[in-house]
Amino acid sequence: MSEEIEKKIYRGRIKVPYKHTAGAYVERFITEIGKNNKIMGVKCPKCGKVYVPPKMICFTCFEKMEEWVEVGKQGTVKGFTVVTHSTPVMPLEPPYAYGIITLDGADTDFVHLINESDPKKLKIGMRVEAVFKEKPRKRILDIEYFKAI
């Protein structure tokens, strides 16, 4: 960019703090992960679908879901991508992968980090297992990442 144009530009960066009411279902889900290393879903009383992450209403039946069920710590990768570009807000130093994971016993998918960044070693259909953080902080990253098994 020419010096003349550069002089007319004001460069800045905005930090945006926010508060988010995650709700009772997310609260319970994250607490179980941190406290008991258990991954919990909820089951629709009408269609029987198990939702992980849990939510209050089944989006096909519009039924309220109140039955909590534990699902597996292992699951199958349904899709993945590899992050190569670094920005200050990333949870890990790139390259790293994240994937869409169907946990055993769940009918919906769950997005999380995978500690493998070589696309050749990642495969749709591969099996992965949750690795829990030693000191939970009541964050979704209390599952630190998924590892290949």
Add this chain to the structure above:
Amino acid sequence: MDHFEGINFSEMWCGIESAPGYLKPVVKVATGGTTGSSLAICGYYNVASGIYKNILVIGWEKLNEGGATTGIITAFDPVWERPSLAGALGPLALMAGMYSAKYGITPEQAAKVTVKNRSNAANNPFAHLQMPNITIDYVMSSQMISYPLRLHDVCPQSEGACAIIYANEEETKKITDNPAWVKSVATSHYYTFGTDDKMYDLPTATMASKKVYKKAGIKDPIRDLDVAEIYEPTSWSELAWTEALGFAEPGQGGKLLDEGITQMSGELPVNPSGGVLSTNPIGATALVRVAEAAIQVMGRGEKRQIPDVETALAMGFGGSLWTELLILGKEKLR
């Protein structure tokens, strides 16, 4: 869009040129990626309902000054989506990977979409990226952005604007004897957490296309449409979404391209303008699809004109996986 550029009242960029709008009723519409198609549909409703005789619809974006991805990320669920499924690139990369794994679509087939659309863009003086000599090898050796998406599998960030005049039947006669008529419009929303459903296709495009075809009397889109301007943020999405729009059976989007059907000389050319892969000023992008469809119907496409266009489809796609569709035609719908 104010949210993308991080500034209030971005319409003031129109400056003194916008003075004719002074003291006239103004409505601002911003729905993310679909902004342009929402504008186009709102323009149609405003005139077709009889409220206004004629109106001017404008879409624009000045992406150099903002962070569109930053803007998009703030709208996603902070627990489930913001860290991994927000913005445009992450979910589009996951969708591309799942789509190619399910149907065996290859990176070569995806690269062919970029080559088709950017070659078309060379015939369009309004297109942002002018790369007339682009090759499949060039696309496939470009930088990996988010696996499997490479730099040239992805749309650019552009600055630009687009305007369309809507008028009722009486007023139209005063403006032109060669208008493009809106035959039908449809909007479909379908959203929960990104991963609650399969992500390799675009269910809203299937839902919206069924509605819009029925209203316009279209039974076989390949036969009954003459040209389509679709909203393809990545090369892979054009392949998947031509399927979702019913141009091909599921998994056959690559074959549709390989057989040349969507090329300029094919039975149903897709994106003669060069598409979103060549030009992407977000708030204008979907309106450009509608304007290009109208240009084709009016026969004003010059080097990018498809011969004898009677009926054209325009598509908008946006943030929470929406689809909006319009069908334009030479003949009014009776």
